[in-house]
Amino acid sequence: xxxxxxxxxxxxxxxxxxxxxxxxxxxxxxxxxxxxxxxxxxxxxxxxxxxxxxxxxxxxxxxxxxxxxxxxxxxxxxxxxxxxxxxxxxxxxxxxxxxxxxxxxxxxxxxxxxxxxxxxxxxxxxxxxxxxxxxxxxxxxxxxxxxxxxxxxxxxxxxxxxxxxxxxxxxxxxxxxxxxxxxxxxxxxxxxxxxxxxx
Numbered sequence: 001x002x003x004x005x006x007x008x009x010x011x012x013x014x015x016x017x018x019x020x021x022x023x024x025x026x027x028x029x030x031x032x033x034x035x036x037x038x039x040x041x042x043x044x045x046x047x048x049x050x051x052x053x054x055x056x057x058x059x060x061x062x063x064x065x066x067x068x069x070x071x072x073x074x075x076x077x078x079x080x081x082x083x084x085x086x087x088x089x090x091x092x093x094x095x096x097x098x099x100x101x102x103x104x105x106x107x108x109x110x111x112x113x114x115x116x117x118x119x120x121x122x123x124x125x126x127x128x129x130x131x132x133x134x135x136x137x138x139x140x141x142x143x144x145x146x147x148x149x150x151x152x153x154x155x156x157x158x159x160x161x162x163x164x165x166x167x168x169x170x171x172x173x174x175x176x177x178x179x180x181x182x183x184x185x186x187x188x189x190x191x192x193x194x195x196x197x198x199x
Contacts, residue, residue, distance in 0.1 A: 027055035031064040034113055039138045045075040049092070058113040058141075063158055066095045074154075078105075078120035080127045082136035085120040087154075095158035107157055110149040114141050125151050 027036040034057040046054045046062045049071030056062045062074045071092040078085040090099045106125045108117040117137065119125035127134070129151070132144040 029057040029061050029113075030054055031061040032057060032113060034061075043076060043138055047073045058116040059107050059118050059154075060109060060116045061113065063091075063095075063154075066091060066158060070094055076118050077136070078124050079117040079137045079141070080124035080134045081120050082134070085124075087118050087120060089154045089158075091154075091158050095160075098155040098158050100154045105154060106151050107154055108145060108149050108151050109157065110145045114143060115145055115149065117141070117145070119151075 026038075027041065028034075029036050036055045036057050040057050041055070044056050044059070044062055046056055046065065048054060048065070048069040054062075054065055054069075054072075056065070059074070059076065062072070062076075065072050071090075074087075074089040074091070076087050077083045078087060087105045088101045089105075091097070102120065104121040106119040106122065108115075108119060108125060108128055110116060117128045117133075119128055129145060129149060133142045
């Protein structure tokens with residue numbers, strides 16, 4: 001009987017540890033309510049002019065930082081070709097001055113975090129419009145793009161984000177739901193195991 005209780009406690013501790021680790025690795029986006037998981041942290045590395053790292057969920061959120069910071073540097077990569085095709089933007093004067101490498105890069109703005117993409121060139125942009133995503137696109141963004149998706153340069157969009165506020169689509173709280181479900185399952189399992197052990 002004691003062995004069963006120890007197993008239940010061990011399972012509970014392991015589940016709590018996994019949940020804690022998941023939460024510890026997640027940041028909150030600075031411009032939207034989304035949680036920035038490890039994939040987004042690797043996909044978007046953003047610094048302000050003082051070298052401070054900022055957490056964002058998508059390229060649109062990164063550009064919205066221009067409302068607060070005069071200068072930002074965005075390090076990301078193509079959603080079609082992957083990490084071997086980096087895209088780096090140095091933006092200052094709240095979007096008035098931009099240098100983007102490569103200069104052929106585009107961004108696709110579909111109306112919310114899950115519908116925003118980065119394209120290395122026109123070919124990548126066309127493929128993303130046609131297919132929605134590739135294996136390199138973050139998991140939560142692996143969906144078709146809406147027909148209204150706007151394709152533009154980072155320079156042009158930086159000016160828009162610096163000057164206006166853009167409404168974003170309500171986002172999913174999937175991570176919190178998953179954690180809640182795991183917690184409920186672990187607690188229910190512990191109760192059932194305890195009742196069986198008492199028989």
